[in-house]
Amino acid sequence: MQDREALESLVRRLPKAELHVHLEGTLEPELALRIAERNALSAPFPSVDAARAAYHFENLQSFLDVYYTMTDVLRTEQDFYDLTWAYLTNAATQNIRHVELFFDPQAHLSRGIPFGIFIAGILLALEDAETHLGVTSRLIMCFLRDQPVEDAARVLATAHLYRDRIAGVGLDSAEAGYPPQLFKDVFDQAAAYGMHRVAHAGEEGPPAYIAEAIDVLGAERIDHGVRCLEDPALVDRLVRERVPLTVCPLSNVRLRVVPSLADHPLKRMLDAGLLVTVNSDDPAYFGGYLVENYVEAALALRLTRDEIVTLVENSFTASFLSDEAKAAHIEAVRAAAALP
Numbered sequence: 001m002q003d004r005e006a007l008e009s010l011v012r013r014l015p016k017a018e019l020h021v022h023l024e025g026t027l028e029p030e031l032a033l034r035i036a037e038r039n040a041l042s043a044p045f046p047s048v049d050a051a052r053a054a055y056h057f058e059n060l061q062s063f064l065d066v067y068y069t070m071t072d073v074l075r076t077e078q079d080f081y082d083l084t085w086a087y088l089t090n091a092a093t094q095n096i097r098h099v100e101l102f103f104d105p106q107a108h109l110s111r112g113i114p115f116g117i118f119i120a121g122i123l124l125a126l127e128d129a130e131t132h133l134g135v136t137s138r139l140i141m142c143f144l145r146d147q148p149v150e151d152a153a154r155v156l157a158t159a160h161l162y163r164d165r166i167a168g169v170g171l172d173s174a175e176a177g178y179p180p181q182l183f184k185d186v187f188d189q190a191a192a193y194g195m196h197r198v199a200h201a202g203e204e205g206p207p208a209y210i211a212e213a214i215d216v217l218g219a220e221r222i223d224h225g226v227r228c229l230e231d232p233a234l235v236d237r238l239v240r241e242r243v244p245l246t247v248c249p250l251s252n253v254r255l256r257v258v259p260s261l262a263d264h265p266l267k268r269m270l271d272a273g274l275l276v277t278v279n280s281d282d283p284a285y286f287g288g289y290l291v292e293n294y295v296e297a298a299l300a301l302r303l304t305r306d307e308i309v310t311l312v313e314n315s316f317t318a319s320f321l322s323d324e325a326k327a328a329h330i331e332a333v334r335a336a337a338a339l340p
């Protein structure tokens with residue numbers, strides 16, 4: 001599809017799931033300024049325009065530096081509620097019906113914010129979104145792979161108190177030089193708690209990290225995973241085992257994982273038969289939310305209508321929803337896709 005308006009109308013109309021979005025990466029500069037002001041903090045940037053103008057990144061680390069700086073304005077339960085609610089209300093306007101949301105406890109604990117404060121704000125907003133917007137969710141707690149493993153183990157022990165409200169664990173932050181196996185014991189413990197396991201792998205790190213995340217950490221889903229194409233045997237395996245890959249096109253361009261959207265591997269991944277989904281990662285920083293990721297990728301890669309519908313169906317297939325809920329959502333996708 002090459003008609004932008006028709007494409008956008010289709011993408012908006014289809015009910016969608018988002019499986020790879022970092023709560024802290026949804027913090028828009030406007031909200032950050034408001035929160036800084038009410039917490040009597042000096043603003044992390046002089047103006048909203050100045051913040052946006054500074055959002056040019058050389059690589060993952062240069063983005064993370066800004067991301068953690070902005071995150072510092074978040075202090076109270078209300079701050080976390082407002083941030084979560086802002087993302088979810090926006091998600092509802094994009095017809096996102098289900099969200100699996102990452103958050104980074106260590107980014108807050110390290111600043112002295114207690115687990116009970118941020119989790120309370122996040123959970124209340126998730127409940128309100130289900131009640132008032134009909135958006136369902138799962139919460140996935142990420143470990144910062146560039147921080148000590150002992151910190152991750154401590155966070156997991158605390159999170160166990162909220163076991164029924166935290167569906168799974170993930171692994172994020174700087175990837176290269178921090179192989180998944182460092183977190184084997186922590187992921188084993190999460191598995192023993194009955195939690196789902198996912199991991200960022202093959203974004204900046206090598207394809208070997210993808211296999212390691214599956215084999216050593218028991219990852220059920222790989223976040224990004226775009227570098228799998230460098231290893232054909234790995235691709236065969238991911239296809240055979242139907243391991244979902246949560247791809248984030250605009251993020252990959254902004255963090256220079258790929259040179260441009262036209263070069264993005266999404267289409268090649270679909271052609272290879274991989275179970276890929278489209279996601280926004282850190283939408284406040286990368287120039288678009290979920291609809292924009294679909295539309296820009298579809299235009300640049302000349303995706304067909306059927307490919308777009310497949311990507312949207314995959315978003316439910318790859319989720320942690322029950323089989324019944326997945327089937328109901330996929331039926332709704334097909335019904336919406338069949339409209340003229």
Ligand code: HPA
Pocket residue numbers: 022025060067172173174200203251281282
């Ligand atoms: N990659 C790794 N860690 C992250 C990202 C990402 O894109 N966003 C927030 N934390």
Ligand code: ZN
Pocket residue numbers: 020022172200223281
């Ligand atoms: Zn991510």
